[in-house]
């Protein structure tokens with residue numbers, strides 16, 4: 001199977017499995033797992049933050065960030081197709097008791113003006129704006145990169161208003177590589193960042209939240225309350241360290257594979273690439289193909305290719321470490337064959 005459903009499907013490399021086997025471990029609830037302590041320190045340093053916390057998933061990282069930043073009854077500003085709003089099961093309302101204020105972004109990027117207009121004035125009738133969440137890269141915008149300049153301007157506005165900024169950086173490494181921006185720059189223009197080790201970087205499990213020492217101390221309490229107090233977690237932190245040390249720069253190969261896929265698809269009758277392919281995601285409009293999205297995913301699967309439905313007439317393909325350039329070419333010939 002050529003699995004292009006997501007970069008979440010990547011399996012740990014041999015090097016990661018060796019690191020898991022050899023990991024030095026301890027009880028992390030007592031702060032005694034040397035490997036996760038090393039991972040958290042490494043991640044904080046790379047992201048230009050004081051401290052960091054290993055969490056089980058990007059969703060847990062985002063939800064803990066909201067729980068730690070906000071009070072029940074706050075309103076948070078986020079993009080209308082952001083992962084936190086679109087795909088996290090209304091967790092921000094169910095768990096943190098906050099109200100989403102969605103803003104439509106341009107290719108997923110909310111403008112400073114639109115965010116400014118969404119910030120609540122102080123008024124007893126109105127909720128307080130408790131957090132602004134930026135997603136970089138933006139999944140539903142097709143892996144769109146948030147330009148650093150925009151993030152800087154948004155952060156300046158947020159600071160003036162005393163509102164924290166959280167980056168849902170599940171694919172921040174892709175953004176950094178695609179825009180040649182140092183990871184620490186994103187830390188400069190945000191209060192907290194969630195990054196996934198388990199997507200393009202290929203680790204089997206986990207994310208990291210980075211922020212101030214005080215924030216991480218509080219976030220660690222929330223994680224414990226949610227049952228995330230992990231024990232000998234070094235076996236999972238070890239591949240995360242391999243991911244941070246060896247799997248970031250190679251993301252440019254995934255971006256190249258995505259460009260090759262997009263260029264090939266754009267020559268296929270009835271198919272069109274919807275997004276500007278900046279990173280590892282290709283969104284394809286199949287509305288002119290004479291087949292619906294369910295027929296496409298079914299026929300692709302019959303021919304050994306996996307993709308996900310991404311809307312009524314949209315398919316999403318995500319390139320990653322476990323799909324080769326040769327397999328991209330094979331996927332293109334399957335797409336050609338189905339398109340007829």
Ligand SMILES: Cc1ncc(COP(=O)(O)O)c(CN[C@H](C(=O)O)[C@H](C)O)c1O
Pocket residue numbers: 005006007008056057058059060083084087135137138139168170171196198207
């Ligand atoms: C921007 C962003 N932020 C957070 C998450 C959540 O990460 P996990 O909870 O899956 O580790 C995802 C996962 N995205 C997954 C995928 O793309 O296949 C699915 C949609 O949940 C994400 O794309």
